[in-house]
Amino acid sequence: ILKDNPADVYLLQEVDKPCKRSHQTDQYQKLIETLPSTQSSFSVNYDVQRVPAPVLQPWKAYGRTHSGLATFSRHSIKAAERLQLPGRSSWPSYLFQLDRCVAVHRIPLDNGKELVIANIHNAAYDKTGTIKSLQLNFLKELFIKDYEAGNYVIAGGDWNQSPPYFDNSRLNPGKGPSHPAAYISPDLFPPSWQWIYDPLTETVRHNTTPYEKGKNYVRVIDYFLLSPNIQAVKVRCINHKFKYSDHQPVMVEVKLKGVQ
Numbered sequence: 001i002l003k004d005n006p007a008d009v010y011l012l013q014e015v016d017k018p019c020k021r022s023h024q025t026d027q028y029q030k031l032i033e034t035l036p037s038t039q040s041s042f043s044v045n046y047d048v049q050r051v052p053a054p055v056l057q058p059w060k061a062y063g064r065t066h067s068g069l070a071t072f073s074r075h076s077i078k079a080a081e082r083l084q085l086p087g088r089s090s091w092p093s094y095l096f097q098l099d100r101c102v103a104v105h106r107i108p109l110d111n112g113k114e115l116v117i118a119n120i121h122n123a124a125y126d127k128t129g130t131i132k133s134l135q136l137n138f139l140k141e142l143f144i145k146d147y148e149a150g151n152y153v154i155a156g157g158d159w160n161q162s163p164p165y166f167d168n169s170r171l172n173p174g175k176g177p178s179h180p181a182a183y184i185s186p187d188l189f190p191p192s193w194q195w196i197y198d199p200l201t202e203t204v205r206h207n208t209t210p211y212e213k214g215k216n217y218v219r220v221i222d223y224f225l226l227s228p229n230i231q232a233v234k235v236r237c238i239n240h241k242f243k244y245s246d247h248q249p250v251m252v253e254v255k256l257k258g259v260q
Contacts, residue, residue, distance in 0.1 A: 002034055005238060005251060008074050009105075010035065011156050013121040013247075015042070015070040020063035028070050035072045043082040043103040044068040045121060051096045069103045069119045069157070078114070079106045086138050087123065087131035097125075102139060102155075109259055113150045118143070120157030129182065132161060136188055143227065144189075152256050153227035158204075158247065159184065160221055163195040168219045171202050177217050178206060189225070194232060196252055197223030201237035207246040224252045231255045 002010060015031065016022035028042050044066070051062035071080070085100040103119040118139070123131045143153045162168055164186035168177070184195070197203075202218030205211055226232060233253040240248060 001238060001240060001244070001249060002031075005249070007251065009117055010038075010070075010072040011117070011119040012070040012072075013119070013158050014067055017042075017066040017068075019066045021065060028068075031070055031072065038072040038074050039077045040070060040072045041077070041080040041103060041105065042068050042070050043080075043101055043119070044099075045101045046098045048096055053096065067098075069101070069121055071103055071105055071117070071119045073105065073107065073117075075107045075115075077105050078108050080104070083142070085122070085135040087126075087134040100135060102142075104142075109152070109256070111259055113152065114146075115256065116143075116146045116151050116153045118153070118155040118157075120155050120159055122158070122160045124160040126182075132182060136184065140188060143225070147227040147229070151227075152230050152259075154224060154230065154252075154254065156222075156224040156250070156252070158222050162220055163197050163223055164188075166197070166199065166220055170199075171218050171220070175217055177219075178208075181219055190228075192228035194226045194228075194230075195223060196226055196232045196235050198235050198237040198250060201239050201248070203237055203248050203250060205242050205246050211242045211246075213241070222247060222250050224250070226254060229257045231257060 016027045018024045018026050032040060046065050046067040048065045051065050053062060054060055081104045083102050083104060085102060100123055105117045107115040109115055122135050126132050146153050161182040161184045164184050168181055197220055203220050203222035205216045205218045233255055235252045238249045
């Protein structure tokens with residue numbers, strides 16, 4: 001899919017280094033080989049010696065897990081930084097959960113400013129929404145600070161929440177979710193900031209059962225946030241009918257205002 005859909009920058013989540021759940025495959029190294037002539041970074045967000053889940057089926061336990069966010073760029077990256085996101089689950093579950101982070105990359109531009117690209121994978125299992133709120137407010141402060149400095153900001157990945165105002169029921173005629181879906185508040189960012197997504201194609205499916213079109217509940221939780229000085233040209237979800245993952249990739253084409 002990556003080869004067939006060339007891009008300037010790739011933002012990937014849940015990329016495994018050798019561990020049990022990926023059958024000891026070094027997915028990051030394979031991606032490096034798949035995307036030659038790119039710079040890359042790897043930000044660890046899951047490094048646990050033994051994950052016991054599922055507890056009632058110990059023979060299927062995750063075991064050793066080592067995973068993270070992988071970013072690839074065909075443009076020169078001046079700096080790449082892993083920033084820890086606030087909030088964590090209660091004890092003892094946090095011992096086996098992801099240490100959520102954002103991977104921030106800075107690409108210098110001809111006008112003296114920077115294109116700031118953030119690889120996102122926010123909290124998923126948060127019944128009260130407290131952790132999600134902490135993380136979103138952290139990202140808001142981070143992104144607005146860069147925009148006010150004159151930089152251009154693109155944040156993309158798995159937000160684990162649907163974008164403001166999007167109605168997932170349009171993708172699920174006659175079905176309701178097994179649990180309430182979380183949505184990002186429309187008041188989180190100023191109105192000039194843009195949430196860019198494909199409204200016609202689902203990006204994630206419930207995976208408690210094998211995928212069967214029309215049976216699994218589906219949502220949009222993978223998309224982009226653009227600062228006001230960036231214009232979205234087009235966006236589309238690459239629909240591979242969940243052949244390889246419970247998520248589907250999303251592509252966006254943008255234009256930086258004031259940059260040739």
